[in-house]
Amino acid sequence: MSGKQLLMVTGDFTEDYETMVPFQALQAVGHEVHAVCPEKEAGETVKTAIHDFRGDQTYLETRGHDFELTATLDEVDPADYDGLVVPGGRAPEYLRTYDEVIETVQHFFDAEKPVATLCHGPQLLAAAGVLDGYELTSYPAVRPECEAAGCTWVDEVTTDGNLVTAQAWPDHAEWISQFLDVLGTTVEHGDPVAADD
Numbered sequence: 001m002s003g004k005q006l007l008m009v010t011g012d013f014t015e016d017y018e019t020m021v022p023f024q025a026l027q028a029v030g031h032e033v034h035a036v037c038p039e040k041e042a043g044e045t046v047k048t049a050i051h052d053f054r055g056d057q058t059y060l061e062t063r064g065h066d067f068e069l070t071a072t073l074d075e076v077d078p079a080d081y082d083g084l085v086v087p088g089g090r091a092p093e094y095l096r097t098y099d100e101v102i103e104t105v106q107h108f109f110d111a112e113k114p115v116a117t118l119c120h121g122p123q124l125l126a127a128a129g130v131l132d133g134y135e136l137t138s139y140p141a142v143r144p145e146c147e148a149a150g151c152t153w154v155d156e157v158t159t160d161g162n163l164v165t166a167q168a169w170p171d172h173a174e175w176i177s178q179f180l181d182v183l184g185t186t187v188e189h190g191d192p193v194a195a196d197d
Contacts, residue, residue: 003030004082004183009073009101009124011037015089016048016064017169018119022085023067025176029187033085034071038098041072049089051119051168058141059168061090073100078107083183088119088139088168096127106130109162116179118166122146136165 006026010019019035026033037046048064078084084105086092095101101124108115109130117125122138123145125131132150136158143153157166157174164182166175180187 003032004185005080006031006033006083006085007071007076007078007081007104008033008035008085008087009037009095009104010035010046010067010069010087011091011095012046013049013089014046014067014087014091015119015169016050016067017172018087018089018121019048019067020065021169021172022087022116022176022179025172026085029180029185031183031185034076034081035067035069036071036073036076037069037091038073038095038101040069042069044069046091051089053168053170073104078104079111081108081113083114083116083179084108085179086115086117086121086124088117088121090120092120092122092124096124102128112162114162114164114179114182116164116175116182118171118175119168122149122165125149134163135160136163137167138165139167 045066045068048067050062050064051059105128119139126145126149135152137154146153157171159178164179
């Protein structure tokens with residue numbers, strides 16, 4: 001397998017698991033992931049938020065980690081990347097106000113490159129005007145924005161063409177697996193062997 005170059009667009013109070021888990025999992029299978037945020041440079045950090053589901057009508061939010069950015073948005077060219085990852089959390093709400101972020105998202109759809117997003121991430125895609133005609137999912141409270149952007153909303157992890165979507169971090173295993181399929185990634189492994197064998 002030849003590793004791909006992937007771009008992750010994130011920002012302050014991005015959802016912790018939805019940022020750190022795909023960032024590490026995609027690297028673990030050989031892809032290079034550049035995480036960027038407008039107005040921040042490689043080596044700087046964004047604050048994360050942990051969204052937990054405890055039976056309330058919506059999620060509970062607590063402070064997460066400091067996530068280190070690995071590239072600078074102003075210095076990257078979306079044309080150099082094979083795919084895009086947009087985590088959820090509160091970051092998409094403000095990231096959609098940056099023209100350079102909107103233009104970056106539009107590039108991946110214009111070029112029909114793989115895109116993975118979940119939870120509140122589709123807010124950014126809706127603002128970029130790229131969702132018309134897609135079938136997708138999101139955090140349920142974001143459903144009205146998705147439908148207003150011209151999508152058909154469904155209640156499960158979904159792949160539609162180049163777009164892979166999920167509702168939240170509990171969907172990681174299936175969401176990342178479907179994104180790897182769209183990327184054309186195959187993971188070779190044998191049967192597990194105990195350490196003392």
